[in-house]
Amino acid sequence: GENVEQHPSTLSVQEGDSAVIKCTYSDSASNYFPWYKQELGKGPQLIIDIRSNVGEKKDQRIAVTLNKTAKHFSLHITETQPEDSAVYFCAATPPSNFGNEKLTFGTGTRLTIIP
Amino acid sequence: DAGVTQSPTHLIKTRGQQVTLRCSPKSGHDTVSWYQQALGQGPQFIFQYYEEEERQRGNFPDRFSGHQFPNYSSELNVNALLLGDSALYLCASSFREGGGYGYTFGSGTRLTVV
Numbered sequence: 001g002e003n004v005e006q007h008p009s010t011l012s013v014q015e016g017d018s019a020v021i022k023c024t025y026s027d028s029a030s031n032y033f034p035w036y037k038q039e040l041g042k043g044p045q046l047i048i049d050i051r052s053n054v055g056e057k058k059d060q061r062i063a064v065t066l067n068k069t070a071k072h073f074s075l076h077i078t079e080t081q082p083e084d085s086a087v088y089f090c091a092a093t094p095p096s097n098f099g100n101e102k103l104t105f106g107t108g109t110r111l112t113i114i115p
Numbered sequence: 116d117a118g119v120t121q122s123p124t125h126l127i128k129t130r131g132q133q134v135t136l137r138c139s140p141k142s143g144h145d146t147v148s149w150y151q152q153a154l155g156q157g158p159q160f161i162f163q164y165y166e167e168e169e170r171q172r173g174n175f176p177d178r179f180s181g182h183q184f185p186n187y188s189s190e191l192n193v194n195a196l197l198l199g200d201s202a203l204y205l206c207a208s209s210f211r212e213g214g215g216y217g218y219t220f221g222s223g224t225r226l227t228v229v
Contacts, residue, residue, distance in 0.1 A: 101218060106157055
């Protein structure tokens with residue numbers, strides 16, 4: 001099955017700087033890669049996702065890049081703000097007849113923005 | 116518009132007991148998936164329900180079972196609880212015709228087994 005590794009496990013950046021979180025996956029058939037933000041006491045919230053037919057996707061201060069050859073994808077957050085402090089998870093899933101719900105998650109990155 | 120709602124929010128059970136967790140999907144969603152999130156770990160896929168049937172399953176024993184009702188709500192049942200079953204149980208819903216992309220998680224049920 002799919003295996004997703006995520007680095008770093010913790011990341012501290014100054015407010016206004018950029019943060020980068022990296023993930024690698026093992027199953028070359030995986031074609032959907034979402035990123036989730038989880039705040040204390042809440043469920044994961046989708047912040048951005050990318051499918052394997054594109055190499056990059058951007059939404060305001062957040063961007064995701066995908067390298068299918070190397071089987072890795074990254075989350076980039078620019079102009080970080082205190083409210084970006086949270087645990088971030090990457091995930092991957094291969095296609096199936098029943099949709100893309102069977103996600104394999106990374107172990108998470110605890111991002112702390114230093115004011 | 117209510118998102119995914121789960122109940123109860125917290126639960127304490129004794130080893131060997133059985134537990135039932137409940138989930139109401141987001142309005143317009145017809146597919147429900149369940150995940151287990153141990154402390155400090157990423158969520159792990161348990162199973163997915165669509166049209167009242169289990170469609171996909173992760174690497175969880177048969178002690179974990181579920182059900183989906185005609186109104187799309189779902190239950191997760193765990194029998195013969197073990198200490199290792201202590202975790203946050205997350206429900207996520209999606210719309211089948213949308214391919215399951217970008218589905219929505221609830222806030223979870225924190226289960227503690229003592």
